[in-house]
Amino acid sequence: MANRLGGARKPVALVTGAAGLIGRYLLATASRWAPEWDVRGLTRQDVDLTDEASVSRIWQEHQPAAVIHCAAISRPAVCEQDPELARRVNVEATVLLASLADKIPFLFLSSDQVFDGRQGWYVETDRIxxxxxxxxxxxxxxxxxxxxxHHTVIRLALTAGTSQTGDRSFVEDMRRSAVRDHRLTLFTDEFRSPIPAGVAARAVWELIVCERPGLYHLSGTERLSRLDIGKALATWYPELSSGLQPGSVAEYRGPQRPPDLSMRCEKIQRLLSFPLTGFRHWIASRPRDGADLWDYAMTDLNP
Ligand SMILES: NC(=O)c1ccc[n+]([C@@H]2O[C@H](COP(=O)([O-])OP(=O)(O)OC[C@H]3O[C@@H](n4cnc5c(N)ncnc54)[C@H](OP(=O)(O)O)[C@@H]3O)[C@@H](O)[C@H]2O)c1
Known part of the structure; x- marks a missing residue:
């Protein structure tokens, strides 16, 4: 049977940052949510995206019909420590890939951190x-x-998941700190609208399949303080339950943090086949049963 490119084979979708938190969920859920694509992940071992010649070689090798660009220097503290590296990966590599993908769908994962967090409940037209x-x-x-x-930007909220290396998501950071310090101080005055990585991956695939380019926000529908997020996760991860302590961002020393990055997602919701709900709903809708967020995403977050 002919595919959308008129050929007999499935079109290739490349996922950069495939060993990272979200790339890994995208790869693992592709057969379910994007069976019409031949999905191929690129890790840093496959290609250094700051090396133009290597990127061109990889491009020729795979000849993608779509690209989901997840590779990034994704930790704000690392970006502050090494701004040159952050710019080369987050900006220059993105520009290079987008120019190679000139005529095909290209989906770039941006962040709620483009906002200053003074307002909250941001929509796509708000000033960054x-x-x-x-x-x-x-x-x-x-x-x-x-x-x-033809291209798409998704501003993604704080994403809950588990990674192969155990050091990629805020959930893993929280669990590690709680075990190490026997307590975990979480801000009551900093707000996010988190989303599980499995839900985010499904939404990304649906957006690729429906071919509606543009700018979208993707998050949970609930605005939660860091402490409330920790409490929700404690029902899954008992090590969090005993040591949670309220704190204030005023006590934090480090790069400036936007206080309220809650986002509204009506625009993307209109295109999705499933409802985006609140983070606590996602977590509470299934008992943990010894499973992990990874298993959870691989089963049925949103039947
Ligand atoms: N996770 C979140 O809560 C969140 C929220 C909002 C937006 N986002 C955005 O979503 C995207 C995916 O995030 P994530 O959490 O999956 O990030 P991540 O876990 O840090 O993964 C990023 C991946 O990019 C790779 N990479 C970095 N520099 C590279 C280079 N020069 N060449 C090739 N690969 C390179 C990294 O390789 P190594 O494995 O070798 O380090 C890593 O596997 C990012 O754009 C991030 O900014 C994430």
Whole structure:
């Protein structure tokens, strides 16, 4: 049977950052949510995206019909420590890939951190104003990507999941700190609208399949303090339950943090086949049963 390219084989979708938190969920859920694509993951071992010649070689090798670009320097603290690296990966590599993908769908994962967090409940038309270098690189890359009308930017919220290396998600950070310090102080005055990685992956695939380019917000529908997020996760991870302590962002020393990055997702919701709900609902809708967030995503988050 002919595919969308008129050939007999499935079109190739490349996923960069395939060993990272979200790339790994995208790869693992592809056969379920994007069976019409031949999905291939690229890790840093396959290609250094800051090396233009290697990127060109990989491009020729795979000849993709779509790209989901997840590779990034994704930790704000690392971006502050090494702004040159952050710019090369988050901006320049994105611009390079987007230019190679000139005529095909290209989906770039940006972040809620393009906002300053003074307002909350952001929509796609709100003014961006990043307060840290990570947010600045994301904002700059967004502009370059959206210059092409075939391309898509998803501003993703704080994402809950588990990674192969155990050190990629905020959930893993929380669990590690709780075990090490026997307590975990979480801010009551910093707000996010988190989403499980499995849900985010499904939404990304649906957006690729429906071919509706543009700018979208993707998050849970609930605005939660860091402490409330920790309490929700404690029903899954008992090591969090005993040591949770309220704290204030005023006590934090480090790169500036946006206080309220809750986002509204009506625009993407209109295209999705399943409802985005609140983080606590996602977590509470299934008993943990000894499973992990990874198993959870691989079963049925949103039947
Ligand atoms: N996780 C979240 O809560 C969250 C929230 C909002 C937005 N986002 C955005 O979503 C995207 C995916 O995030 P994530 O959490 O999956 O990030 P992640 O776990 O840090 O994964 C990023 C991946 O990019 C790879 N990479 C970095 N530099 C590279 C280079 N020069 N060449 C090739 N690969 C390179 C990394 O390789 P190594 O494994 O070798 O380090 C890593 O596997 C990012 O754009 C991030 O900014 C994430």
């Amino acid at each position: 104003n990043p307060v840290n270098y990570y947010g600045e690189t994301k904002a700059e890359a967004e502009q370059a990507v959206l210059a092409n009308p």
